[in-house]
Amino acid sequence: MKNKKLIEAKKLIKSIDNDIQIIVERHKYTRGLTCEPTEKRIYLGFRATKIENQTFIDLVNELEPNFFQKYKVSLWLLSVLHEIGHIQTHDEELEEDYNFCVDFLNELKLNNEITEKEQNEYYVRLDLEQMATQWAIDYVKKAF
Numbered sequence: 238m239k240n241k242k243l244i245e246a247k248k249l250i251k252s253i254d255n256d257i258q259i260i261v262e263r264h265k266y267t268r269g270l271t272c273e274p275t276e277k278r279i280y281l282g283f284r285a286t287k288i289e290n291q292t293f294i295d296l297v298n299e300l301e302p303n304f305f306q307k308y309k310v311s312l313w314l315l316s317v318l319h320e321i322g323h324i325q326t327h328d329e330e331l332e333e334d335y336n337f338c339v340d341f342l343n344e345l346k347l348n349n350e351i352t353e354k355e356q357n358e359y360y361v362r363l364d365l366e367q368m369a370t371q372w373a374i375d376y377v378k379k380a381f
């Protein structure tokens with residue numbers, strides 16, 4: 238099952254941009270999906286908390302109502318597309334602000350000033366995150 242997910246992800250990434258380097262996380266069960274946009278590199282891992290998944294699904298439905306009913310795409314592949322979206326939409330000028338906000342949210346969470354749910358809700362709405370999600374949604378709308 239997990240191997241099938243890896244194969245699906247690799248096929249999708251290569252079909253969109255053959256230059257993207259794919260790395261399967263050595264600790265793929267304890268790491269999630271991440272990427273280094275400037276290096277054109279995507280790291281494949283399976284870990285995502287229920288809260289992370291739900292926050293992502295909620296945002297997708299907010300941007301495109303009934304998305305998962307309308308399009309035959311799994312949460313996994315949409316998440317992979319989100320990482321490709323980071324590479325496609327990367328804007329270096331927004332990076333500093335983004336990193337600042339991510340650190341700030343982590344800090345607030347560590348000090349128990351916000352919940353994990355709140356942290357995720359702010360996080361998915363950061364410019365670079367929402368741009369990647371919008372790219373993924375648009376891609377599904379034209380290709381799935």
Ligand SMILES: [Zn+2]
Nearest residue numbers: 319323366369
């Ligand atoms: Zn992201």
